[in-house]
Structure formats: structure tokens, C-alpha cells
Amino acid sequence: MILDSFKLDGKVALITGAGRGLGRAMAVRFANCGADIVAAARTVSQLEETAELVHQIGRKCSVVATDVGKSDQCNALVAAAMKEFGRVDVMINNAGIGEDSFGKPIEKITDEEWHRGIDVNLSSQFYCARAVIPHMVAAKRGKIINVASGYGLRGGKHNYMYACSKGAVLQLTRSLALTYAEHNIQTNCIVPGIFPHNEAMMKFFKGGKFIPIGRPGQDEDVGPLAVFLASEASNHINGELIIIDGGGLAGGVTPTGVAPGNPA
Amino acid sequence: MPDLKTLPAGLKDFALNDKAALIIGAEHPVGRVAAITLAEAGAKVLIASQNAGTEDALKEVARAIEAGGSKASIQVQRAVLRADLSATVDLAVSKLGGLDILVTALDSPFYGPAESADDSAFDRVFEDNFKTAWMAFQEAGRVMLQRGGGVIVNINSVLAERGVPNATLYCSAKGAVRNLVRALSLEWARRGIRLNMLECGWIAEKDSVALEPGDFSDKLLKYLPYRRLLKPEEIAGALLYLVSPAAGFVTGESIAVDGGLLCRV
Numbered sequence: 001m002i003l004d005s006f007k008l009d010g011k012v013a014l015i016t017g018a019g020r021g022l023g024r025a026m027a028v029r030f031a032n033c034g035a036d037i038v039a040a041a042r043t044v045s046q047l048e049e050t051a052e053l054v055h056q057i058g059r060k061c062s063v064v065a066t067d068v069g070k071s072d073q074c075n076a077l078v079a080a081a082m083k084e085f086g087r088v089d090v091m092i093n094n095a096g097i098g099e100d101s102f103g104k105p106i107e108k109i110t111d112e113e114w115h116r117g118i119d120v121n122l123s124s125q126f127y128c129a130r131a132v133i134p135h136m137v138a139a140k141r142g143k144i145i146n147v148a149s150g151y152g153l154r155g156g157k158h159n160y161m162y163a164c165s166k167g168a169v170l171q172l173t174r175s176l177a178l179t180y181a182e183h184n185i186q187t188n189c190i191v192p193g194i195f196p197h198n199e200a201m202m203k204f205f206k207g208g209k210f211i212p213i214g215r216p217g218q219d220e221d222v223g224p225l226a227v228f229l230a231s232e233a234s235n236h237i238n239g240e241l242i243i244i245d246g247g248g249l250a251g252g253v254t255p256t257g258v259a260p261g262n263p264a
Numbered sequence: 265m266p267d268l269k270t271l272p273a274g275l276k277d278f279a280l281n282d283k284a285a286l287i288i289g290a291e292h293p294v295g296r297v298a299a300i301t302l303a304e305a306g307a308k309v310l311i312a313s314q315n316a317g318t319e320d321a322l323k324e325v326a327r328a329i330e331a332g333g334s335k336a337s338i339q340v341q342r343a344v345l346r347a348d349l350s351a352t353v354d355l356a357v358s359k360l361g362g363l364d365i366l367v368t369a370l371d372s373p374f375y376g377p378a379e380s381a382d383d384s385a386f387d388r389v390f391e392d393n394f395k396t397a398w399m400a401f402q403e404a405g406r407v408m409l410q411r412g413g414g415v416i417v418n419i420n421s422v423l424a425e426r427g428v429p430n431a432t433l434y435c436s437a438k439g440a441v442r443n444l445v446r447a448l449s450l451e452w453a454r455r456g457i458r459l460n461m462l463e464c465g466w467i468a469e470k471d472s473v474a475l476e477p478g479d480f481s482d483k484l485l486k487y488l489p490y491r492r493l494l495k496p497e498e499i500a501g502a503l504l505y506l507v508s509p510a511a512g513f514v515t516g517e518s519i520a521v522d523g524g525l526l527c528r529v
Binding site: 001002003005007008030032033034173174177178182193212213214218223224225227228231234235236237239240242243244246247249250256259 | 272273277304305453491511526
């Protein structure tokens, strides 16, 4: 039965950035598909809210306070997951920062901001993959899901660290995919379009009115894609970037709603 | 049909219960898998072919669907003609009570040096791969626009993204469909139709050049990240994701089912 191949019964998913937004939505959706969760982020109070949602569904959720920009903390995170559950079936590298830096002119960006952004958005995914891969190789299976952004494929005005770090995530995905294909570890990348998480972002993106499908993304949109990529249903998909953006990257040559040949 | 009461809460929007689905090209191995997958996920299906002489193949697909507890209707015609495609879509609407999903699994390869391809090869490859897709999207789209929406998935090849020597017409027609999906997805995005694609890697199916013994297949197998060809049934998950309500924010996109092949090039 095809739907059985999407089930995540008894699988353990480690999700970074799980205290809010996409990470929390993925944790809840995974629990609803039968998975147990290891939730990582810096802010424990937010992780505990996520854990409560997972517990209400009847699945386990352990909370690990982690600054994913630091490699020793990523190592400790994976070690904690292994200690608690004895396995990590799915590693979701979701943590990211810097959406609030959009629009900041280049001369105002400090070295610290640049490095911190690259550490959290890019290096964290490398650190967590490096820590989890030996366990997946030993298990002869594994799924790594990296979360990038449409800005990994397009430029943006006054958008440096974010576009660069997310673009590099695509390349990390491809090289991990090719290297570990023979170990039955699939590495894929979710490329979300505009998913505003607060009023300021909603305003910055003008309510998402320019998105072809006519609305911005909602966190819950990403859950099913992550489930698919974590499940047996995607076993021959590897190194793939899946864009979930309401059609944004299919176009872009004209503003949305403006087209040649439209009747006046 | 999936029992929504027992399905895990996180999987309910992957089910296709009572959706009406038309699969054109169901006699091909991946089209066959598409038809069986959608029926298993709960859809009512009409399976169709653009090629005469495929009745037996379609009947076998219908039997496989019925063995799974669902029902299938069959339609065979030279569907590259406008009138025939229109009739196929009309038949789907009348037999299934509507049209929610269209899957096109069109495949008509041409391998050989460009300088030796005559105009009839051009016409055949572009008609079978591109023109049929274009007309099927138009005909199904008209119905879907009137009914307030739908989902279309074209099953294509990784050759839609990259070139290969001695497959110029094929790569061109496949790439044309890729960009058709981009442009049309934008045109219909606010009118309720999502349009996406699957790109298959080298498939283990009868008559595939990848299976002909020789230098090409020997070297290809070593080059593939999984060191093996794609089995048709391995597209099922990606297809179900794309046609289901679970992918409601995905349009104009293509998912490669290739084991990572496109990362290499």
C-alpha cells in the first residue's frame, strides 16, 4: 500500500531550530506520522512548548539546548540523541538566522554578524551531518534533510550572508548525496520560498501578494514534504532540491501579474 | 481505498479518496505505476494511451488495479490529435464524475546522430513528447479551470535538464515540456491548478538503451550514484506527494527521481 511507505512509525528524527516556525511544524507533523523527536535549539522554553505538542500526540520528544553554530554542541546534540534513543533515522538541519538582516547595507554589516550567520546557517549543517553520518553508516541507512531558501538560488538586494549561506547549503546537499549514496543515506534539500514568521516579515514581503499562487507559505506546508523525504517513499531521491514556494522560482522574469499579451 | 479513520493524522492529506484521475500513457512502465499508485491512494482512474495497439497492456494495468480493490476504465486512441484528447478528457469527466488529477507519462525516444534525423523523426518525437502534453494540459485545464482547480503532473526524464549526445531531439522535446510546466504553472497558479513534473533517471524497462549490453550500459552503471537503474515503482512516492493536497504550496517544480545523478553533472 503506497501510503504505508510514508509512515514514520518508530523512527527518530533530530530537528534543529525546533522551537518555532518550520522546525516546530515539522516536529508536530512527524509525530503525527509516528516518529519520536529530538528537538534542538538555543531557547529551552520554546523547545519545551514543541515537546508538549509532540507529547500530546503520544510520541516521545527529548529537548536538547544547542547552539548549532558551535561544533562541540552539535557533537553533543547527536550524542544525546544516540544516548536517549540509540539511533537517529532522520537528521533535519533546519536552524537558521538572518531574515531580519534583509535590507541592511553592506557597510553596516559587521564581521561578527557575517560569521555568526555563516556558522548558524551553513556550518551547523556541516557539523551535524559530520556528527550523525557515522551512526547512519553503521545503521546502513539514513535520511538527511537540509533546509535552504529560495535565496539560495536567487540574489536579493542587500542580502549577503543569508543568500550565500543558503546557496552553500545546496552544494553541501549535493556533495553529501553523492558521497553517501553507496551507504544508503539520502541527503536532500527543502527550498522554502516566502514563509513570514512575524508582522515585520509579513510587511517586508508585502503580505506575499507577489507570490504566483497568491499567498505566502505557512509553516504547515513544509511538514508533508519533510515527511516524504524522511520516509521510504523517497528512497530513490537523493541530492535533490525541492522548491516549495507557490511558483516563485518558476518565473521571476516579470513581476507577478504582469504578462505580455494580456487583454487590456 | 485508504481508510481515513485508521490512517495516521499526519498522512491524511496524502490520500486521494474519491478524486478523479486521468493517466495518459499508462501502457508505459512508469505510467502503469502511476495508475496503480493513484488507484491505491483512493482515486477513481481512467487509464489512456496515445498509441494504438496498447489495449492488452492497458487491460493488464486495469487488472492490477482491480486486484488492489479499485476500478479502472480504459481508453485507447491516437491521442496526439486534438479531437481525441478532448474526447479522452470528456470521457474521464463522464465516467469519473469530474477531473481532479491529470498525469501524463509520455515517452517516445529517438537515439541517433543529429545529421541523420529526418523530419519525420522530428515530428514524431515532438508530437509524442511535447505536443501531446501541451494539448492534454489544455484540454484537462479547460475542465479544471471551469471546476475551480486541479493537479497536473508530467512524468518526464532527467534529460529535460541536461544534454546527451545522440539524443538531441529527445532532450529538446523533454526540455520544452519542462519549461511549459514552469510557464503554465504561473498562468494557472491563482486559478487553482498546480502543475509539476517528475524527472526519472535511467530506468530498467524493456527496450531501454540503458539495458542494451555494451559500452554505454557498462559505463553508465558505474557512473550512477546507486550503481543501478531506477525501477519504475520507485517513482510512486514522489508522484503521490505531488498530486496530493499535501503539496498544496508546490507548483512549477520538478522532482528528480534519479538517486542523485543530477548532482554529478
